[in-house]
Amino acid sequence: MSAAKMNVRVTDVVEVNDLVKRFRFERTDGELMPTFSGGAHTVVEMDDNGTRRLNPYSLMSSPTDRSAYTISVRRDDEGRGGSLFLHNHVKAGMEMVISNPVNLFSLDLRGRKHVMIAGGIGITPFLSQIKQLSAANQGNFELHYAVRTPALGSYVDELTSQFPNNVHVYYDDQNQAIDVEGLLSGQPLGTHIYVCGPKGMIDWVLAQATAAGWPENCIHYEEFLAPEPGKPFDVELAVSGKTIHVSEKQSLLEAIEEAGVDAPYLCRGGACGMCETNVIKSDGEFVHNDHWLEEEEHKSGKKIMPCVSRFVGKTLVLDR
Amino acid sequence: MAKTEFPKSIISRPVYGELEPRNGTSHLLIADGEGGQAILDVVAKADDGFLDRAHIIFIPKDTKEKYVSKLESLGAKQCYTGPSYEAAVSRIRRVLSDASNGLQIYLAGSEGVMGQAQREAMNVGYPFQSIQTEHRGSKARRMQCVHCKGITEDVITDPFVCSHCGLNLFVRDHYSRRLAAFQGVCIDAEDPGNVPDPVEIL
Numbered sequence: 001m002s003a004a005k006m007n008v009r010v011t012d013v014v015e016v017n018d019l020v021k022r023f024r025f026e027r028t029d030g031e032l033m034p035t036f037s038g039g040a041h042t043v044v045e046m047d048d049n050g051t052r053r054l055n056p057y058s059l060m061s062s063p064t065d066r067s068a069y070t071i072s073v074r075r076d077d078e079g080r081g082g083s084l085f086l087h088n089h090v091k092a093g094m095e096m097v098i099s100n101p102v103n104l105f106s107l108d109l110r111g112r113k114h115v116m117i118a119g120g121i122g123i124t125p126f127l128s129q130i131k132q133l134s135a136a137n138q139g140n141f142e143l144h145y146a147v148r149t150p151a152l153g154s155y156v157d158e159l160t161s162q163f164p165n166n167v168h169v170y171y172d173d174q175n176q177a178i179d180v181e182g183l184l185s186g187q188p189l190g191t192h193i194y195v196c197g198p199k200g201m202i203d204w205v206l207a208q209a210t211a212a213g214w215p216e217n218c219i220h221y222e223e224f225l226a227p228e229p230g231k232p233f234d235v236e237l238a239v240s241g242k243t244i245h246v247s248e249k250q251s252l253l254e255a256i257e258e259a260g261v262d263a264p265y266l267c268r269g270g271a272c273g274m275c276e277t278n279v280i281k282s283d284g285e286f287v288h289n290d291h292w293l294e295e296e297e298h299k300s301g302k303k304i305m306p307c308v309s310r311f312v313g314k315t316l317v318l319d320r
Numbered sequence: 321m322a323k324t325e326f327p328k329s330i331i332s333r334p335v336y337g338e339l340e341p342r343n344g345t346s347h348l349l350i351a352d353g354e355g356g357q358a359i360l361d362v363v364a365k366a367d368d369g370f371l372d373r374a375h376i377i378f379i380p381k382d383t384k385e386k387y388v389s390k391l392e393s394l395g396a397k398q399c400y401t402g403p404s405y406e407a408a409v410s411r412i413r414r415v416l417s418d419a420s421n422g423l424q425i426y427l428a429g430s431e432g433v434m435g436q437a438q439r440e441a442m443n444v445g446y447p448f449q450s451i452q453t454e455h456r457g458s459k460a461r462r463m464q465c466v467h468c469k470g471i472t473e474d475v476i477t478d479p480f481v482c483s484h485c486g487l488n489l490f491v492r493d494h495y496s497r498r499l500a501a502f503q504g505v506c507i508d509a510e511d512p513g514n515v516p517d518p519v520e521i522l
Contacts, residue, residue: 108447110442110447112445113445184421184422185420185422186420187420187421188419188420188444188445189416189419189421189423189441189444189445190421190444190445190446191421191445211343212345212421213342213343213344213345213421213422213424214422215424215446215447215450216449218421218450
């Protein structure tokens with residue numbers, strides 16, 4: 001099972017700064033958007049000159065506004081091309097397909113206080129979370145937001161003017177850094193921490209929180225991994241009786257889909273666990289890139305997450 | 321007395337583990353009865369410095385003096401021994417309200433005391449999944465009558481008589497974390513008086 005899809009029209013494309021553009025989607029059938037909760041994402045489908053791209057983007061609009069969804073996309077010139085396609089080819093008026101919302105990064109509303117740590121474009125899930133908290137007056141939150149320069153600080157002005165007491169911005173070019181250790185000490189019981197940003201930032205915050213004895217269930221993070229390119233390989237799909245070829249820049253999941261085999265997915269970024277696939281036979285090395293499987297499962301050679309992980313070797317037979 | 325093994329049951333029924341020392345800025349250990357031994361065991365496994373940040377709250381119940389002096393002589397930062405959970409609960413609330421994140425919580429002993437202490441922690445926003453528990457000693461249950469909502473403590477037979485409304489209640493494994501109690505449901509509603517002989521709870 002994968003999330004249901006809907007047809008939408010792009011109603012606005014706004015340049016937020018040199019690297020980030022904002023896109024607004026409305027349904028083509030005039031219906032309201034499905035409800036979502038802060039931190040949810042949608043998977044945007046793109047037809048990039050015959051290459052099908054499906055990328056997850058956090059919803060940044062208010063969860064109480066069902067007229068449209070908005071996302072912000074940072075252009076990644078080194079990436080596989082999804083963000084470049086959105087930046088260069090998607091214009092207002094175009095019709096696209098996006099998925100129903102999926103939330104892998106929701107607020108734990110049993111918490112008493114929410115401490116959010118964002119790096120760069122990692123701000124997007126917090127925009128909808130903050131709108132949700134402030135609309136419901138559940139507003140005990142603080143946001144610590146690291147950006148490269150004032151010019152690249154997406155939504156800094158909006159956040160600091162609306163929530164001057166809750167929002168703290170740190171500029172890399174002025175050598176400002178989030179004091180994670182100080183931030184974690186002395187927080188009352190019931191404080192939850194949420195991190196979204198570059199991998200180094202997430203790892204640092206998780207390590208600090210764990211070292212400070214924070215309860216595991218008070219620590220939340222989201223990182224969508226883009227599938228890493230790698231050497232091409234062949235895979236046998238036992239259930240569908242097909243042998244497929246995964247090219248250098250393609251993910252295994254994309255190759256399975258290209259062969260017309262319906263495989264489940266939600267996040268396409270190694271986080272949700274939906275695409276977990278059993279390995280029937282293998283002779284070679286797995287390149288596991290996901291956040292989902294346990295280390296023993298990675299070592300076992302019995303499971304793979306085809307959205308981000310690859311294989312190098314002679315034979316790979318999957319239960320798909 | 322070792323930790324208790326329970327028969328497999330429905331998903332609602334709490335399961336208990338074995339206390340392990342965890343990394344934390346402070347440690348709150350709460351136990352009743354035979355749970356005293358679980359505290360001694362977890363402290364024995366802990367690193368130096370654990371006790372300097374530990375607060376032990378112990379309710380001896382039937383174990384009387386068996387663990388009291390052993391626990392008091394451990395050298396924890398604070399060690400309180402009290403006559404009942406009710407007498408200890410104001411202290412537990414105070415510790416929780418003063419604590420900051422980094423506190424680790426260890427509960428041991430009977431289901432009733434562990435469940436109620438867990439509820440206090442949940443009430444200040446502490447995630448229940450992060451609380452460690454270890455069952456020791458009595459299998460007595462804290463039961464809520466689903467009819468009159470009254471709580472009967474230390475139920476050791478099934479069925480039992482509600483101490484509030486007098487109905488004959490069947491002991492279910494259906495548990496409420498909010499109430500810190502199992503549900504008791506009238507066993508002879510359709511055929512009043514037809515009550516099976518009580519058996520000891522397993």
